[in-house]
Amino acid sequence: MPQAWEDLSRAVSFRSVADGSEPEDCERMVEWTVEAFSAVGVRDVRAHETADGSKTVTGRIPGPPGAPTVLLYFHHDVQPAPDEGWESPPWELTERNGRWYGRGAADCKGSLAAHLTALRALGDDPPVTIKIVGEGSEEQGTGGLEKF
Numbered sequence: 819m820p821q822a823w824e825d826l827s828r829a830v831s832f833r834s835v836a837d838g839s840e841p842e843d844c845e846r847m848v849e850w851t852v853e854a855f856s857a858v859g860v861r862d863v864r865a866h867e868t869a870d871g872s873k874t875v876t877g878r879i880p881g882p883p884g885a886p887t888v889l890l891y892f893h894h895d896v897q898p899a900p901d902e903g904w905e906s907p908p909w910e911l912t913e914r915n916g917r918w919y920g921r922g923a924a925d926c927k928g929s930l931a932a933h934l935t936a937l938r939a940l941g942d943d944p945p946v947t948i949k950i951v952g953e954g955s956e957e958q959g960t961g962g963l964e965k966f
Contacts, residue, residue: 822935823918825854827911829894829927830920836895836957838871844954847894848873851930851952858937860950868962872954879937881947888946892930893956896922926956 832847833840848865855877856863863877872895881887899908899921906912908921922928930952937948955962 821938822931823911825934826918826920826923826927826931828854829930830911830923831909832894833909834895834922834954835898836955837898839898844872844895848875848954851875851894854930854934855937855950858934859942860937860948863950866966868953868955869965870955870958870962872958872962874954874963874966875950875952877950879944879948881944885946888948890933890936890948890950892933892950892952893926893954894930894952895954895957896925896927897957 828850829847832850833843834847835844838844852863852865852875855875860877860879863875865873865875868874875894901908904919906914906919911918911920911923913919933950940948951963953960953963
């Protein structure tokens with residue numbers, strides 16, 4: 819499988835539900851996110867506790883002097899939803915008819931996987947400075963990130 823599938827499959831597997839019902843999986847999602855971005859060359863990747871108890875992940879890749887900065891945003895939390903009604907297990911990435919399905923695959927763990935793919939493609943010397951911000955409370959109204 820391509821690396822994007824592996825990234826998204828792993829991200830979808832975490833029950834990082836915004837309502838706080840799965841705190842261990844929320845923490846594992848944050849830890850995996852820090853490791854994944856560190857592995858693709860993002861520096862100073864850290865998780866920061868925010869005022870609402872969620873965690874925001876930040877990091878950077880320095881570009882050439884004077885280069886513009888590009889911000890890559892994502893969130894790693896999902897809305898609570900029952901497991902019933904899915905055609906496949908919600909916490910397992912599944913391909914059907916050329917499309918990928920899983921809880922959070924489009925909103926917003928898909929963008930996390932896309933950012934990792936893009937950073938791998940850019941390599942070690944991007945033409946811009948890159949900063950990442952990944953929040954854990956977007957599905958609760960972004961209060962943690964706003965105060966952070």
